[in-house]
Amino acid sequence: MAELLTLARPYAKAAFAYASEQNATDDWSNVLQMLSAAVQDEAFFAYLNRPELTPAEQVSLFVKVLGEQSSVSVSNFLTLLAENGRLALLPEIETEYEQLKSQNNNTVDVVIESAFPLDSVQEQKLAHALEKRLNSAVKVSVEVNPALIAGVVIRAGDQVIDDSALNKLEKMRTRLLA
Secondary structure: HHHHHHHHHHHHHHHHHHHHHHHHHHHHHHHHHHHHHHHOOHHHHHHHHOOOOOOHHHHHHHHHHHHHOOOOOHHHHHHHHHHOOOOOHHHHHHHHHHHHHHHHEEEEEEEEEEEOOOOHHHHHHHHHHHHHHHHEEEEEEEEOHHHHHHHEEEOOOOOEEEEEEEHHHHHHOOOOOO
């Protein structure tokens, strides 16, 4: 997984730099999301990777998928990926692109995993505390995971704050077995 992200990063940076110059970061975000979804579709991916398809034919398939959202710059980007055999990296490229976009907008996507559903007041308090701690705006999404027993696990980029009962029990078990 880390290797795929390493390969995808330069393409995402190039796409983001171009989109920023053109004031089209949201348009590119939508396009990359569609391209990523297409690659993740097993039937499409199998058809795309037939040995008889040339890179130009692969690009034309993506252009058909995009329809009106296709542009010369997107076609050029896809051509570069196809010629280098990197079309399978589109989901990772989209992920990296979205991270770059968030960093540029000084926002952080935060996932709060909770043992129980949070009400809006709890969610707002956590969001406010995270904004202070991370020194940027946060977009919060909440997932319920009863396996945590109690508490929360907060993921913000590569930072993880694990304040769950499950984690505390695991730490206690490790100390007792040591």
